[in-house]
Amino acid sequence: MILLYLKIFWTFFKIGLFGFGGGYAMISMIQAEVVSNHGWMTNGEFTDIVAISQSTPGPIGINSATYVGYTSVVNAGYSSLWGTLGSLIATFAVVLPSLILMLAISRFFMKYKNHPAVEHTFMGLRPAVVGLLAAAALLLMNAENFSAPGENPWQFFISVGLFLFAFIGQMVYKMNPVLLLVLCGISGLLLF
């Protein structure tokens, strides 16, 4: 029990510490740690969490830390009270590195942000963050989220259609993400 809390704390501390590139890049880290590494929840549950984080206000990093902290404790068989403590620990842990770093950086970064060593480090970081995002999307393109042609062809093809609709809606027409989610949810309700 305490071990689980320690693991949650350490996991989210790491995510907060290495989470460069904003919420979506952080999602790929949370997924790698929580689903692939620790097996605290399934890929499908994780996708649900991302959906909920996207359709509620607030930073996605905080939203998903809160939700994952709760769910992983409850999935391990403990009551919702312990789950609440888990979400508190995860949220605190994900903010803590920022707090420490930003306080230090508030003093020093202004002075050194144009220093070549800092610039070069970021030159390597920025393209890698893009790869991180791509990996998150690729990892979620699985049978749990889309079904499969051999398993449930109807759901599979509708899912691919919904994916394309949401992708184009977001990329080309810059539609509101919450609206896209609601539209796809309603389609699911009607078609599945």
Place this chain on the structure above:
Amino acid sequence: MWELFKTFFHIGLFTFGGGYAMIPLIESKVVDEKRWIDREMLLDLIAIAQSCPGIFAVNIGIFIGYKLRRTPGALVCALGTSLPSFIIILVIALFFRHFRENEFVDRFFRGLRPAVVALIAAPVFKMGKRANITFQSVWIPVVAALLIWQFGVSPVYVILIAGLSGYAYGQYIKN
């Protein structure tokens, strides 16, 4: 101090869709309304918060809080930005499990899932543009994605290696 908390609580409560959506709200609240910092300062702040790890909005809050009231100010702003999400998500988490099994909710979420994946895939290209990826550097995101996706490498290592290689490249090869 209370004003700081209230302002960042408000910002945390009314931003949908992640960090960047927060910028206009921060601008109107902190720059135009409260006049705590000027617009130029905000731009610098955004650049710093973007290049630091952690949650963008929280980083900005910490920075502004620190500038106005030192460490206690930073703590209050971090708390203010995180608290609304924390409360809302906790309430959802407490009840969601009970009706996730419901047939209609299940169908709704089966429709949602492909859209979520699309919403994660779309910013890949936007971020690619912002990171100034060229033909010479396009292999970096591709290799990073493959390592994580196909070989199960932790993104933490990918970030560490990318930062260190960028540093080493600049220090020893380019010069």
